[in-house]
Amino acid sequence: MxxxxxxxxxxxxxxxxxxxxxxxxxxxxxxxxxxxxxxxxxxxxxxxxxxxxxxNLHLLKDIALDAFESRKAELKGDGKAGRWFTPLELHVLPKLGKVPIGEIDQRDIRDTLSPIWHTKADTARKAMNRLGICLKHAAALGLEVDIQATDKARALLGKQRHTPKNIPALPWQEVPEFYQSLSGGSVTELALRLLILTAVRSYPLRHFHEDQIDGDVWTIPAEAMKGRVGATSAFRVPLSSEAQAVIDEARKFERDGFLFPGFRKGVISDMTMSSFMKRRGFEARPHGFRSSFRDWCAEATEVPREIAETALGHVSGGSVERAYRRTDYLEQRSRLMQAWSLGCAGMVEKSWEADAL
Structure with missing residues (x-):
C-alpha cells in the first residue's frame, strides 16, 4: 500500500x-x-x-532482576548478602512478580504492602523504595509505566505508626566492666574487644585481614565501608596499644589471613557476637558500642564534633566543606582512641579525663 x-x-x-x-x-x-x-x-x-x-510482556520479576544487576556495582559485596533484593523477593514478587510492569498501579502496591506497612515498617519502606527503583528502571528502558505509583501508594497507605527503635547500647560508663570481662581469649571475645576499641561496624571488623594492617594503622577497604560518599576511598583506623595487643592475641586463630575466622569456613557472623552478649544477659548489641563511644566523646571529652564523627567513619559537613577538607584527622583520632582504650582497659579513672585529649 x-x-x-x-x-x-x-x-x-x-x-x-x-x-x-x-x-x-x-x-x-x-x-x-x-x-x-x-x-x-x-x-x-x-x-x-x-x-x-x-x-506488556515485561513482568515485574524480570525488571526487578535487571534493576538489581545494573546496581550491583553500587552495593557492598556486589549485593551478595541479598539485602537489596530480599524485601522485593519476600514481600512484593510473590504477589506482583508475574504482573506486567506496565499494568502495576498504586492500588496494586497498596494491597501488596498494607499487611506489613505498620507491623514491619522498615522492611515495607525498603520494599517500596526498591519498587520505585524498578519502575524508574523500566521507564529508562522505554516501557510505559507510572513512575509515581509508589508515591501514590504511600498516600493511600498513610503514615506509618511503627516507631523505629535504636539498637540497644551499653551506657559508656558500663563499657569498661564489660570489656574487662571478655577474658576468655576466644575468637568471639577478641572480636568484641577490638570492636569496642576501634568503634567500627561489625562487617569490616569481622573481615579484618592481615594485609590491612600497616604498623599502628588499620586500613579498611572502601567497599567494606557504609555511608561514605561514593565509597571510593579507604578508611584509616588508628590502633591504640590495647588494640594492637588484641590483634597480636587474635593472630593465633588466623586462617587465610583473616583474624576472626568462622567455626568451619569464612569469618564469624554478626549473630555470633550478638548471641554471646545475649547469653551473658545483655540487651545491648555489638553495634551499640558505636553509640557508647559517641556518647563518651560528647559527655566526657572536649573533642571537636568533626573528629568524633570521623572516628565513626561518618561523612560530616556539606559537599563544599568536604571538598576543601582533605584531612581524616588521623593524629587527633589516634590520641582519642588511645584515651578510649585506656578507659576500657581500666588503666585510667572512670571519668576518662585523659590528658591526651
Missing part, C-alpha cells in the same frame, strides 16, 4: 499471502488510510502499537 503523509511517500506492507487474506489486507489498508486522514503516519503508529504490546 502507498500513502503520502507530511509530504513524504510511504510504502506499507499489509502482510504475506496466504497468512493474511485479501479481506484482512483491505481492513488494514482502510485503517491505515483513516490514520493518514488524522495526520498520523500508519507505519510509525503500527510500530508504536508493537512497542506497547511488547511492554
Amino acid at each position: 502507498r500513502v503520502s503523509i507530511h509530504g513524504r511517500r510511504r510504502e506499507m506492507g499489509l502482510g504475506a499471502f496466504p497468512e493474511v487474506s485479501l479481506k484482512e489486507a483491505r481492513e488494514v489498508a482502510n485503517e491505515a488510510r483513516a490514520l493518514v486522514r488524522q495526520g498520523l503516519d500508519p507505519i510509525k503508529e503500527r510500530e508504536r502499537r508493537k512497542r506497547e504490546a511488547a511492554s
Whole structure:
C-alpha cells in the first residue's frame, strides 16, 4: 500500500499471502488510510502499537532482576548478602512478580504492602523504595509505566505508626566492666574487644585481614565501608596499644589471613557476637558500642564534633566543606582512641579525663 503523509511517500506492507487474506489486507489498508486522514503516519503508529504490546510482556520479576544487576556495582559485596533484593523477593514478587510492569498501579502496591506497612515498617519502606527503583528502571528502558505509583501508594497507605527503635547500647560508663570481662581469649571475645576499641561496624571488623594492617594503622577497604560518599576511598583506623595487643592475641586463630575466622569456613557472623552478649544477659548489641563511644566523646571529652564523627567513619559537613577538607584527622583520632582504650582497659579513672585529649 502507498500513502503520502507530511509530504513524504510511504510504502506499507499489509502482510504475506496466504497468512493474511485479501479481506484482512483491505481492513488494514482502510485503517491505515483513516490514520493518514488524522495526520498520523500508519507505519510509525503500527510500530508504536508493537512497542506497547511488547511492554506488556515485561513482568515485574524480570525488571526487578535487571534493576538489581545494573546496581550491583553500587552495593557492598556486589549485593551478595541479598539485602537489596530480599524485601522485593519476600514481600512484593510473590504477589506482583508475574504482573506486567506496565499494568502495576498504586492500588496494586497498596494491597501488596498494607499487611506489613505498620507491623514491619522498615522492611515495607525498603520494599517500596526498591519498587520505585524498578519502575524508574523500566521507564529508562522505554516501557510505559507510572513512575509515581509508589508515591501514590504511600498516600493511600498513610503514615506509618511503627516507631523505629535504636539498637540497644551499653551506657559508656558500663563499657569498661564489660570489656574487662571478655577474658576468655576466644575468637568471639577478641572480636568484641577490638570492636569496642576501634568503634567500627561489625562487617569490616569481622573481615579484618592481615594485609590491612600497616604498623599502628588499620586500613579498611572502601567497599567494606557504609555511608561514605561514593565509597571510593579507604578508611584509616588508628590502633591504640590495647588494640594492637588484641590483634597480636587474635593472630593465633588466623586462617587465610583473616583474624576472626568462622567455626568451619569464612569469618564469624554478626549473630555470633550478638548471641554471646545475649547469653551473658545483655540487651545491648555489638553495634551499640558505636553509640557508647559517641556518647563518651560528647559527655566526657572536649573533642571537636568533626573528629568524633570521623572516628565513626561518618561523612560530616556539606559537599563544599568536604571538598576543601582533605584531612581524616588521623593524629587527633589516634590520641582519642588511645584515651578510649585506656578507659576500657581500666588503666585510667572512670571519668576518662585523659590528658591526651
